[in-house]
Amino acid sequence: MREKFIEFRNVSFRYGDNEPWVLKNVSFDIYKDEWVAIIGHNGSGKSTIAKLMNGLLYPQEGEIIINGLPVNDKHVWEIRKFVGMVFQNPDNQFVGTTVQDDVAFGMENRGVPREEMILRIEEVLKAVRMEEYRLTEPHRLSGGQKQRAAIAGVLAIKPEVLILDEATAMLDPRGRKEIMQTVAEIQQQSEISLITITHDLQEVVKAERVIVMNNGKVWDEAKPREIFAKKDELRKIGLDVPFVAVLADELIQNGIMIKNEPLDHDEILEELWTLHSKM
Template identity: 45%
Template sequence: MDMIEIKNLSFKYSQQDGQTFNDFNLKIKQGEWLAIIGHNGSGKSTLARLIDGLLAPSEGAIFIDGIKLTPENVWDVRSKIGMVFQNPDNQFVGANVEEDVAFGLENAAVSREQMLVRVKESLQRVNMWEFASHEPARLSGGQKQRVALAGVIALRPKIIILDEATSMLDPEGRKAVLDIIRELNHKEKLTVISITHDIDEASKAQRVVVLDDGKLIQDDKPEKVFSRGSDLVKIGLEPPFSEKLKGELESLGLVVPEDYLTEEGMINWLWELFSRQ
């Protein structure tokens, strides 16, 4: 079943001459983790805001869980979607972590009894329950983003959109957030859309869409997309480290695998290669 279907979508900002999207089509299945990558200005974040109903298409239609998104039902449909943005500070409204996670539940008219249960469960899910009484401003960047994610989890959406949500985090914070997302995707079959220019983050997805100036130029499994590193360079994206390393090794005369390998895969291949010598 398609959780999201975008049909013949066109959109332009009022201050722009050309259209950001023109007759754009995309389907995302229930329980799928899709990464959308592209250079700055390629339309990634605009697409996320169109899916969430923050922007309205000039033509075409967007279906969320089988329901066509309209101005009349946008608030009801949006309840199916949770968004985590680049800067978690922009999402905080509570005096402490517990109150912040509860804020969205209060707006959704969840009973206090249920609210207390959901707040604790969601903070435990992201390993932040011990910080429930802390001020959000005193947390690290990774901790803040986990609290923002807890606020989304508490609302129990069917879709989570990460809009450059890990770009301001250090490697440890990024890994912690992505591990939580992977668990939600695998265990609860949440549909995940990762809007990113981070190739390593995108490699965690089941499917990768590459945008270039509002056009869908690649749509495939990560290993297929990233194995064509030269195509990514042409549109201003960095190939994965493992692909760059393969290129360097090839220039030194080594015969490298043709298939895409993650960093871990490259380490295993190099270990096997040199252990035979």
């Protein structure tokens, strides 16, 4: 049985006493070594969830448990050792003059011995395919390279959960694909929980589970294939349905019976090839 790592218990939050609730009575669990995608339209509360997980914010109601510890003033610094975050704009995270220096920064703050730092720098830069840029100044990198460098800096401190808060929002489609491929590889190779927070349903395909937020509440929670099947409902809450799901519907309406809800282009091609082979 999988072990719970993050627990939200009836959590509510608002940014001021007279402000509307951003989250209201939100409950869910995230398990160790699990990949969960949290999706929702702008203003649905998903980025607030990310900040609550890292102790940047505290709930006004309810309780958050991270690795057995409640998120509060007493435990927040210990909790932040478990939780690594990558934000939308990587420029806000860079502090080093080179990629290598930036990756080393978090480890220096934690007193990691120099020999161990050197090994970790090699390891994480290889994991994100940035070895050849180790002496490059961060501002000279492309958008996708900056995000990979930011991810390397977080991985170097060996968190038990990695949160990507709209980490691909500022990238072009190629950059988004590269980052999602990188994090998928990291999650498969490492014992780490991965939480991707996004409004782009294309990015949730490889997640084990999807939590859909709407108006500050958990609207649904299921596997990606089950979420994609609810196309009309997703559109009603302001989420764009992935192109593959739309194409599958068009094919069905034209008499081509797609049996399984396809998650990506490979799956829909496989379905079409199987149908063609039976003709």
